[in-house]
Amino acid sequence: MKYVFLLLLLGWTPYLKGQSNITPDSVRPKMQWFSDAKLGIFIHWGIYAVKGVGESWSFHNKTISYPDYMQQLQGFTASAYDPDAWAALIKESGARYAVMTAKHHDGVALWNTRQNHYSVVKNTPAKRDLLLPFYKALDKYGIKRGIYFSLLDWSHRDYPAFTKDSNRYDIAADPKRWERFLQFDRAQMEELSHTFKPDLWWFDGDWEHSAAEWKAPAIRKMLLKDNPTTIINGRLQGYGDYETPEQNFPVTRPAFDWWELCMTINNNWGYQPQDTNWKTPYEIITIFADVISNGGNLLLDMGPKPDGSIPPPVVTLLQELGQWDKKYEKAIFNTVGGLPPGHFYGPTTLSKDSMSLYLFIPAKTHGEIMIKGLKNKIKSIREVGSNTSCDYKIVGKISWSPIPGLVYIQVPETVQDKYMTVLEVKLDSPLRLYRGKGGLK
Numbered sequence: 001m002k003y004v005f006l007l008l009l010l011g012w013t014p015y016l017k018g019q020s021n022i023t024p025d026s027v028r029p030k031m032q033w034f035s036d037a038k039l040g041i042f043i044h045w046g047i048y049a050v051k052g053v054g055e056s057w058s059f060h061n062k063t064i065s066y067p068d069y070m071q072q073l074q075g076f077t078a079s080a081y082d083p084d085a086w087a088a089l090i091k092e093s094g095a096r097y098a099v100m101t102a103k104h105h106d107g108v109a110l111w112n113t114r115q116n117h118y119s120v121v122k123n124t125p126a127k128r129d130l131l132l133p134f135y136k137a138l139d140k141y142g143i144k145r146g147i148y149f150s151l152l153d154w155s156h157r158d159y160p161a162f163t164k165d166s167n168r169y170d171i172a173a174d175p176k177r178w179e180r181f182l183q184f185d186r187a188q189m190e191e192l193s194h195t196f197k198p199d200l201w202w203f204d205g206d207w208e209h210s211a212a213e214w215k216a217p218a219i220r221k222m223l224l225k226d227n228p229t230t231i232i233n234g235r236l237q238g239y240g241d242y243e244t245p246e247q248n249f250p251v252t253r254p255a256f257d258w259w260e261l262c263m264t265i266n267n268n269w270g271y272q273p274q275d276t277n278w279k280t281p282y283e284i285i286t287i288f289a290d291v292i293s294n295g296g297n298l299l300l301d302m303g304p305k306p307d308g309s310i311p312p313p314v315v316t317l318l319q320e321l322g323q324w325d326k327k328y329e330k331a332i333f334n335t336v337g338g339l340p341p342g343h344f345y346g347p348t349t350l351s352k353d354s355m356s357l358y359l360f361i362p363a364k365t366h367g368e369i370m371i372k373g374l375k376n377k378i379k380s381i382r383e384v385g386s387n388t389s390c391d392y393k394i395v396g397k398i399s400w401s402p403i404p405g406l407v408y409i410q411v412p413e414t415v416q417d418k419y420m421t422v423l424e425v426k427l428d429s430p431l432r433l434y435r436g437k438g439g440l441k
């Protein structure tokens with residue numbers, strides 16, 4: 001009942017976009033770990049890192065020729081690849097799951113696919129399966145396994161599209177050829193499902209065909225038959241479990257029960273040495289706080305080099321994020337989205353029983369902060385990292401009026417975090433808010 005209360009309080013719409021037979025209640029049990037996780041790490045690693053070009057899109061959009069793009073196979077060595085160090089860094093960041101690009105739109109598989117197609121095992125100096133040791137390392141650190149898989153494959157001879165302005169054939173004119181591609185695609189999905197047993201499937205590339213053409217219901221059925229608790233993202237033409245906005249943060253809270261913002265650390269998904277526009281720890285932390293305040297997850301991307309080493313700025317950022325995550329863990333993980341707009345000028349989260357309200361405050365805030373419309377009595381207000389008590393007072397409360405006063409809180413400078421400070425407001429009962437117009441008729 002407490003979850004129903006919170007959903008109604010926060011204005012969430014109880015449906016999944018574009019799906020009439022996949023209801024939130026039908027997937028809610030398997031989605032709990034995802035809802036609690038809050039943070040995942042996305043990894044775009046492939047041959048595109050050799051020349052530092054756009055992953056797959058560079059040949060599709062003709063900024064590089066297809067032969068020149070595929071020549072990168074010869075430079076993909078993975079010679080410095082240390083999957084245990086990767087997993088340890090992901091653990092240090094605070095992330096609860098990781099998603100690896102098993103195959104991008106260029107069709108190059110990072111595992112030893114049994115299909116007659118490109119793989120790093122058969123076609124690069126790496127000469128080994130790169131997924132298996134990584135997922136074993138994730139298991140060691142208690143991190144959930146996620147697989148990115150491109151439904152489309154611009155390199156496959158039986159896939160229609162090739163470059164942005166050319167196709168190999170028309171599906172309506174050659175349906176048997178399209179069916180051959182679907183059989184190939186499904187075979188690779190089955191390999192991944194059986195071998196790696198992912199907790200989460202992160203599909204991409206669905207936009208070029210309809211759900212009927214992809215046979216999306218059959219894909220979902222196959223994956224769930226293999227693993228009934230696996231989670232599927234929304235890029236399966238309406239047959240996923242959650243939505244995935246990309247790069248751009250939603251200005252208003254999404255109406256979906258579960259959503260995840262995927263975002264790069266600089267401007268590109270894969271490694272590009274010329275791209276040094278790294279986001280700062282403060283920027284990532286404030287974005288992350290906004291995401292969880294709105295009931296979502298952040299999937300933060302990193303692009304390793306072709307030898308498998310991780311750029312130093314990425315390591316530093318994830319370590320800084322991890323220190324902040326550890327300090328404010330109770331306010332971040334295993335929480336739910338916070339207050340509706342208008343009650344507090346900043347991100348907030350709530351404990352699952354809604355007895356604790358967490359306030360996220362930018363670094364070096366001067367003056368008092370304020371909460372509007374809080375009906376509850378306050379038991380205490382403390383800075384989460386240090387457990388230091390914060391003074392507060394109620395302003396504007398009139399004894400004969402049911403309208404609550406304003407809560408003004410003093411945040412000692414001595415406890416303020418260098419990036420973002422978090423306060424815990426302990427309440428006497430589950431959260432109750434005044435949502436009226438201040439006595440106006």
